[in-house]
Amino acid sequence: MVTTLDKVDVVTVGVGWTGGIIAAECAKEGLKVVGLERGRERSTQDFSMVHDEYRYAIRYELMQDLSKETVTFRNNRKQRALPMRQMGSFLLGEGLGGSGTHWNGQNWRFLPYDFQIKSMTEEKYGKNKLSADYTLQDWGITYDELEPYFDRFEKTAGISGEATNPFWGQRSAEYPTPPMKKTPILQRFETASKNLGYSPFMLPSANLSETYKNPDGKTINACQYCGFCERFGCEYGAKSSPEITVVPTALETGNFEIKFNANAVEILKEGDKVTGVKYVDTVTFEEFIQPAEVVVLTSYMMNNAKLLMVSKIGEQYDPETGRGTLGKNYAYQILPGASGFFDEQMNVFMGAGALGMTVDDFNGDNFDHNDLDFIHGASLSITQTGLRPILTNPIPPDTPSWGADFKKASIHNYTRTLSVGGQGASMPHKENYMSLDGTYKDIYGVPLLQLTYNFTDQDRALHAYLTEKAAGIMQEMGAKTVVGGNPISDYDIVPYQTTHNTGGTMMGSSRDDSVVNNYLQHWDAENLFVVGAGNFAHNGGYNPTGTVGALAYRCAEGIIKYSKDGGTLV
């Protein structure tokens, strides 16, 4: 028996950054909002024992329980897709705050170029810069249109930074808090990259440099540089996360309720509108229907796409014919970089998730690509995130990976190794997409999401070029030995890379080439909104969340507009 609950104005699926922002903005406007969150409630108090690499970073305490649900993966259509049985390449979130609880806090705005990448590339390099296999497109929104929403997100999160990067789009305001401390390791990078003629700046950080009160009246504390940030919750409430900012803001209105252990399994649709969400109580396995005037998918880009596919809303992308938009333009990221081995010991174990310096000289179209066989690039950063001993065993080339020599080398080099890493943009390709798996199901009986993905020639060329640039900086930093990353071949789902997955529910200016319009409103159902990095038409050279946060504010504005006037917003 399915129990049907009382209708509300807005229901969100998932309560991470996107769900939290939608909830806060709509609840402040007086809309009744319910958030369905498959995971548990949690707060800063739950993180007092969090300085535990084994439990949190290795055994993934805060991440999705894959025994219940995972994705399947293959490199190409000829392979049989198989489940990602153990977490690896990316770490999916679960529980209040989603991945916004255990993220690093490196907070970026995508470049103006990103939003108009297709037209700007054609204008500058002609129509044939990339082959037609790359399904590049503009986002249906410009940087300038999105700027106010970027500003909102940065003020909500209290981002610490300095606006000195010459390659950025116009900003309407300074960062709300000053940059983090420039440590000796960062200074080394700064000097070296300046010597090479680049423009280094402090990485914009959601680990706050000082105590800050946001416009909603929420206080975020000052970072202690404790070094347990990435993959951990912050025990000091010093890393901006949904559960210390937007979630309490929403709850205080009295208009927001969160249902925990509520796993959404289907979006219900009648005619050209959605009517609500069906979910399963993960404890009792009872089924419920939460009817709502507006449904918002805020369940991370993978679940957003999966729920649309399961509910048969929109047209599934088919790589054979090129038809359909749902699942199209899935993109990941590539990670060029170089490590350097030094003689002196450095305090690599101190740090914070977003403590770093960056150069953007080789990101976006900030450099000339005329003689290069790729477009876009990567931000190159040094980060001092707090290296922990299980996962950090740097050894020079030709050192065995175990035994006496390994032990000596890995111990010696732990405090003597630095890395410059790039977050490489990834261009969409017709063979890279998401669909539903025909074999494997989650424990609720719903098919798993299937990922078909491989690196492309564009990725490989970009990786090689940027690796050399990273090695150049490392050389200039005075490393005794510099080791550049190996060339990439096939994408491998085993080692952790980034949780920066994009595409599948693209935004755009026409229903022919996108899933949602630029208010993130579904083309096929005016009261359905879908928000997350799935809206990105390609992946840029930065972490996604700053842009995701901006889109969530844009989406909230759309929902509020829709609730008053109805209809299609564009």
Added chain:
Amino acid sequence: MAKKEKNFSRRDFLKTSGIATGALIGGGLIGGLIGSNVSGNSGAGTASPAPGTANQGQMSVRGLQFFKNDVEFQVLSQAAERIFPEDDLGPGAIGLGVPYFIDQQLAGAYGENSKEYMQGPFFEGESTQGYQSRLKRNEMFRQGLILMQTEAQRRFNKDFVELDGGQMDEILTAFQEDELEMKGVSSLFFFRLFRMAVLEGAYADPIYGGNQNMDGWRMKGFPGHQASYINQIESEEFAEIEPKSIGNMNH
């Protein structure tokens, strides 16, 4: 009695394999020799150590939770020691309690794959697709350790624990090079799992039973759980800080 024999045989193999007995029996002793002053420091700031602190760990009884057969545990111990051997820097896997750490992990969620997707059907995949075995980790470990013993007999007519270091390495290398047949998992996959588990045991917080006396951290210069570095992070000096376990926390 069976129990007594077990202890004897353990001491025997320690003698033959040239590992200082102290390393196994009192990881803390060896640690005390190489690291900073153990008894003086590791409980610093805590009036009376809370249950589960490193100090208490050393004094408490050690026992097996997953392995039933001492031979397998001994193979595990020796193989782990080859991956992460004792040297002039400090203790190896045995001295750090890694075999006990692994035993405990295999008995729990890690060994039982309780957070992994274990529904069928199972197919051998490409290496880029990762874990595709129907075996749980603890089943892989048992099979792998038994195979180490069989290989020792086949190649050298000896028990694994009687081999010299070079011979043990030869067998481990055969695993790593994927030359050995295992059921339901490749020997390379098992080897990687094993190597990683050893490193986890060497460097995880001592609350998990490895990294005895925090000597893994001490060797590496990692201070473990520290509340804050805000006052040191701008310093050019390398900070030598006495490590702290979350078991020593006085929150």
